[in-house]
Amino acid sequence: VWNNCLLFIKDNIQPQAYKTWFEPIVAVKLTDNALSIQVPSKFFYEWLEEHYVKLLKVSLTKELGETAKLVYIIKMENTYGNKQPFTEKIPSSNRSAVKSQNVDVPLNNKNPELRNPFIIPGIRNVKIESQLNPNYNFDNFLEGDSNRLARSAGLAVSAKPGGTSFNPLLIFGGVGLGKTHLAHAIGVDIKDKYPEKTVLYISAEKFTQQYIDSVKKNNRNDFIHFYQLIDVLVIDDVQFLSGKSGTQDVFFHIFNHLHQNGKQVILTSDKAPVDMQDIEQRLLSRFKWGLSAELQTPDFETRVSILKNKLYRDGVEMPEDIIEYVAKNIKSNIRELEGAIISLIAQSSFNKKEINIELARQVVEKFVKNTKREVSIDYIQKIVSDYFQMDVDTLQSKTRKRHIVQARQLAMFFAKKFTKASLASIGSQIGKRDHATVLHACKTVDNLSTTDKQFRKYVEDLTKKLSV
Ligand code: ADP
Numbered sequence: 001v002w003n004n005c006l007l008f009i010k011d012n013i014q015p016q017a018y019k020t021w022f023e024p025i026v027a028v029k030l031t032d033n034a035l036s037i038q039v040p041s042k043f044f045y046e047w048l049e050e051h052y053v054k055l056l057k058v059s060l061t062k063e064l065g066e067t068a069k070l071v072y073i074i075k076m077e078n079t080y081g082n083k084q085p086f087t088e089k090i091p092s093s094n095r096s097a098v099k100s101q102n103v104d105v106p107l108n109n110k111n112p113e114l115r116n117p118f119i120i121p122g123i124r125n126v127k128i129e130s131q132l133n134p135n136y137n138f139d140n141f142l143e144g145d146s147n148r149l150a151r152s153a154g155l156a157v158s159a160k161p162g163g164t165s166f167n168p169l170l171i172f173g174g175v176g177l178g179k180t181h182l183a184h185a186i187g188v189d190i191k192d193k194y195p196e197k198t199v200l201y202i203s204a205e206k207f208t209q210q211y212i213d214s215v216k217k218n219n220r221n222d223f224i225h226f227y228q229l230i231d232v233l234v235i236d237d238v239q240f241l242s243g244k245s246g247t248q249d250v251f252f253h254i255f256n257h258l259h260q261n262g263k264q265v266i267l268t269s270d271k272a273p274v275d276m277q278d279i280e281q282r283l284l285s286r287f288k289w290g291l292s293a294e295l296q297t298p299d300f301e302t303r304v305s306i307l308k309n310k311l312y313r314d315g316v317e318m319p320e321d322i323i324e325y326v327a328k329n330i331k332s333n334i335r336e337l338e339g340a341i342i343s344l345i346a347q348s349s350f351n352k353k354e355i356n357i358e359l360a361r362q363v364v365e366k367f368v369k370n371t372k373r374e375v376s377i378d379y380i381q382k383i384v385s386d387y388f389q390m391d392v393d394t395l396q397s398k399t400r401k402r403h404i405v406q407a408r409q410l411a412m413f414f415a416k417k418f419t420k421a422s423l424a425s426i427g428s429q430i431g432k433r434d435h436a437t438v439l440h441a442c443k444t445v446d447n448l449s450t451t452d453k454q455f456r457k458y459v460e461d462l463t464k465k466l467s468v
């Protein structure tokens, strides 16, 4: 059926227009008298509706008779909701199928008479995969002094999404303290209580990637529309947006739209709003509209109960003193706390060793050491020269070319920052310079990273690379 329609359409429009607007369409199915076609984007669908609706109608009527129906399925390019392609089904009506034989379609026909009968606007059957992880819920998010405020704010929000003054709710705190877990828990609870609400969890990094893709593919508007459909938007790690002004700009618009329409926004960040850098002022001020709740490092009791809960859920038994030993020695990161316990269980079952304090000591020691391992000056030089796509010899050379000098100064700066080596020793290892040169390099990097945006980006990127 669709092929016949295409033949007819092809005869009636310019070849280029046919190629652009009809070749990408995929006929999906035909049930009764309804043909479903898949189009690549919402924009695409709107264009078809605006310019080719009559042509489509005539061709379809010729094939299927007057009761013909057309259903558009909009494919969101597997990006915005990710994993499952997001599809939006828009049924169109058949109320007044046209019987005309000689088709003379004005290409920019905006006559609503022609558009309306073919589509029922407003009936949108939107399905968006929420991307929530059901394993991160309130039941297994244990309460303690360190998270009480954030947790109860989360519960208040999930009881009445968009209906509290906690909008946006910003959860902030250090690495591994439960931001992602709590953000999912709120979303999961909302989905539970309000199944009809559209909830979406997305990391700021993925959001940025989608935005960049949408600009590349010329469908920035689709991107914005997609996000404006959402009732509860959870964006994880918003500090990632720092310095990315295009993404911040688009997020600002989406945020305003959602907020004005009483939709809930939940954000997480590794910093409090006052400490966020390179985020536009207008966005920061929005972040402060609602509530900022901190996740602090958990106290000893909370750490113990988190571990016990985890063991209980995994069906593993462990002596009390071992649990306490681990909780006493790993303090500042719940992910590591859990990691140590998992590794302890693995060690004991793998080596058929009994879990005792000695084994616990070994495991914990490894964990603590691993996370504090020192990077070497060689390693720093390698990372910095890779980053600037030069080799280490170039980095060390005597040249005065600006970008090489900068790379060298950065290497010295990080050597000072990340190792215990003396200025003199750093100088001698990075191209046989003296300690004054190294000192000068450190000062230069400090200065440049406050005055030069690009340079600050280098420092941030390299800090990240060197910290993992
Ligand atoms: P963040 O996003 O802040 O880096 P995560 O949310 O990824 O941290 O949490 C790290 C780990 O710690 C996860 O496995 C999470 O389930 C666990 N966790 C954090 N807080 C709690 C808590 N209050 N109760 C139980 N588990 C927690």
Ligand code: MG
Pocket: 179, 180, 181, 236
């Ligand atoms: Mg996280």
